[in-house]
Amino acid sequence: MRKTVYSFLILVIVGLTSFLVTAQDEKIRSAPMPSWLAESETYGFGISDLTEVEGTSWKFITHTPISEEFLRAARNQGVRAFPYVTFYQAWLLEDYQGSRLADHPDWILINRQGRWAPTGFWESEDAKNMYATCSNVKGYRESVLAYVEELMKRGAGGIFLDNVHPNRDCFGEKFGKHQHLFPTQIEAFADLMKEARAFIKSYDPEGALLINSADPASLPGEFWPHVDSEMSESYICTWVRDNRWGVWAKDWNGIDQRIPQGKQVCCLSYVGHTKNPVKDDLFFTYASARLMNFIWSAGNQPEVKGHPATRKLYSIRLGKPTTAEHVADEIHFRKFLNGVVAVNPTDQSKVFHLQGNIPTTFMRDLYEEKDIPIENQKADITLPAQSGRVWTFQPAKASGVEREKNVLIVRTRPGLGKTRFEVDGLPMTTHAGRWTTKYEKGERYGTLTARFDKPATHTIKVLDPERKELLVANSYEDAYALNETKMPGATETETRDPSRLGKLMDPADPVQFATGRPYRFVGWKGAVQSRQRTIKVLVEGEVTVIAEYQQK
Numbered sequence: 326m327r328k329t330v331y332s333f334l335i336l337v338i339v340g341l342t343s344f345l346v347t348a349q350d351e352k353i354r355s356a357p358m359p360s361w362l363a364e365s366e367t368y369g370f371g372i373s374d375l376t377e378v379e380g381t382s383w384k385f386i387t388h389t390p391i392s393e394e395f396l397r398a399a400r401n402q403g404v405r406a407f408p409y410v411t412f413y414q415a416w417l418l419e420d421y422q423g424s425r426l427a428d429h430p431d432w433i434l435i436n437r438q439g440r441w442a443p444t445g446f447w448e449s450e451d452a453k454n455m456y457a458t459c460s461n462v463k464g465y466r467e468s469v470l471a472y473v474e475e476l477m478k479r480g481a482g483g484i485f486l487d488n489v490h491p492n493r494d495c496f497g498e499k500f501g502k503h504q505h506l507f508p509t510q511i512e513a514f515a516d517l518m519k520e521a522r523a524f525i526k527s528y529d530p531e532g533a534l535l536i537n538s539a540d541p542a543s544l545p546g547e548f549w550p551h552v553d554s555e556m557s558e559s560y561i562c563t564w565v566r567d568n569r570w571g572v573w574a575k576d577w578n579g580i581d582q583r584i585p586q587g588k589q590v591c592c593l594s595y596v597g598h599t600k601n602p603v604k605d606d607l608f609f610t611y612a613s614a615r616l617m618n619f620i621w622s623a624g625n626q627p628e629v630k631g632h633p634a635t636r637k638l639y640s641i642r643l644g645k646p647t648t649a650e651h652v653a654d655e656i657h658f659r660k661f662l663n664g665v666v667a668v669n670p671t672d673q674s675k676v677f678h679l680q681g682n683i684p685t686t687f688m689r690d691l692y693e694e695k696d697i698p699i700e701n702q703k704a705d706i707t708l709p710a711q712s713g714r715v716w717t718f719q720p721a722k723a724s725g726v727e728r729e730k731n732v733l734i735v736r737t738r739p740g741l742g743k744t745r746f747e748v749d750g751l752p753m754t755t756h757a758g759r760w761t762t763k764y765e766k767g768e769r770y771g772t773l774t775a776r777f778d779k780p781a782t783h784t785i786k787v788l789d790p791e792r793k794e795l796l797v798a799n800s801y802e803d804a805y806a807l808n809e810t811k812m813p814g815a816t817e818t819e820t821r822d823p824s825r826l827g828k829l830m831d832p833a834d835p836v837q838f839a840t841g842r843p844y845r846f847v848g849w850k851g852a853v854q855s856r857q858r859t860i861k862v863l864v865e866g867e868v869t870v871i872a873e874y875q876q877k
């Protein structure tokens with residue numbers, strides 16, 4: 326499962342010779358990647374606990390356990406699981422992918438001196454007693470293909486095939502150690518991938534062969550037709566450097582231009598090993614990968630996996646790109662159906678002038694965790710040096726329709742609950758408090774409000790010239806019962822106070838029992854002064870009239 330800078334460098338030197346997209350175009354078109362892979366934006370790397378899938382938009386996870394129970398459970402949870410497999414190397418004296426190399430020494434790659442070829446990771450990763458295998462030998466091929474088939478039977482979505490190196494030459498035939506099936510190691514390896522992919526598709530037509538050469542730009546052209554997705558491993562962040570490595574413009578940007586149509590690339594950034602804040606590396610690597618519409622993972626450092634910014638980036642779905650990658654004043658950016666990504670790869674802070682085709686009035690800045698207003702389809706956003714950002718389109722929360730500005734407030738004094746008026750012949754009643762866990766009188770007690778879109782004169786009539794008592798419920802449930810609402814639970818409750826339910830309370834102070842002394846209407850104050858029960862009032866802006874009562 327490990328992969329290094331060391332192998333990357335070898336590939337850069339060896340691999341550049343053989344990129345033959347044109348010759349392979351026909352085959353590539355005949356076997357497109359599955360749509361779930363084409364639509365993926367992030368994925369889970371090194372996942373052995375399926376609760377990590379929750380809250381993500383992942384469609385697949387790699388480097389998973391290989392038990393049937395796990396592989397099926399992943400499917401049930403809506404993701405395909407891709408266990409680790411290699412056709413490159415094996416342990417000499419351990420069971421590995423269903424075989425022991427010591428029982429089949431003829432499977433070992435033979436070097437120029439006629440000796441067993443140690444794995445390329447013998448020194449760099451101290452992989453002692455691990456040997457390179459010859460993909461050109463019939464027995465070895467049958468063994469690893471049987472292993473792939475077994476994984477598919479258990480429910481895998483395919484395999485994650487590591488170490489897809491343009492294999493070193495094998496001198497096994499020359500030294501009489503084994504027979505080769507193909508003239509070259511490249512042809513042998515390409516055919517082995519073709520066979521593996523055919524097994525995968527026979528068990529899951531939507532399955533996939535994910536491979537890792539670490540450097541998709543230099544993958545031999547012969548390999549692409551048999552691959553659904555390649556990997557850019559140690560993408561910007563690696564576990565053997567404490568800084569962001571490589572040259573952004575050359576190594577990490579524009580790789581999509583060198584990938585055949587219909588193929589995808591998984592970027593694996595080992596975030597958590599540089600001296601930068603984790604959040605900065607997360608957004609920089611994410612935005613860089615997404616510029617190319619590549620799929621991204623932040624690696625498997627526990628503190629990075631659980632970081633809130635990681636979880637946020639795993640959760641979002643930008644959707645299909647709606648533009649190509651653009652560059653303006655050295656800022657790279659790309660629009661998607663649901664958002665925008667941008668990278669400032671320079672060493673200076675720059676202002677990103679975003680404009681045009683923004684469907685919402687806000688964008689959510691996931692780094693700053695704030696909404697940015699979009700005015701006239703434009704926003705100017707400062708991007709710090711060496712930073713990446715992503716914004717999601719954020720629909721406005723307000724309706725855009727203004728509330729009516731002309732407000733009539735009828736206030737009783739003292740405030741009397743459930744007191745009836747007519748406004749333009751329509752019945753209106755004053756507020757009388759409400760129930761939560763206890764009775765709350767509330768700020769609107771004894772008032773009523775009407776709103777109008779245009780200024781006009783309205784007629785108000787007092788319907789209750791005398792208020793003696795107020796029927797008050799004893800609980801939220803009882804309040805429903807008072808309304809004769811047939812709500813479950815609107816019956817007996819333990820909080821019921823038989824001394825209060827349905828009792829007649831003082832309408833000006835409903836926690837007190839009614840005194841028997843009524844409140845009588847004596848006239849209007851406020852915007853209109855009158856002793857008549859019916860008044861006319863011009864409502865332009867906010868207007869308050871006060872119905873005065875006196876207790877006798």
Ligand SMILES: [Zn+2]
Pocket residue numbers: 433434435459460461462495496497498503505
């Ligand atoms: Zn060989």
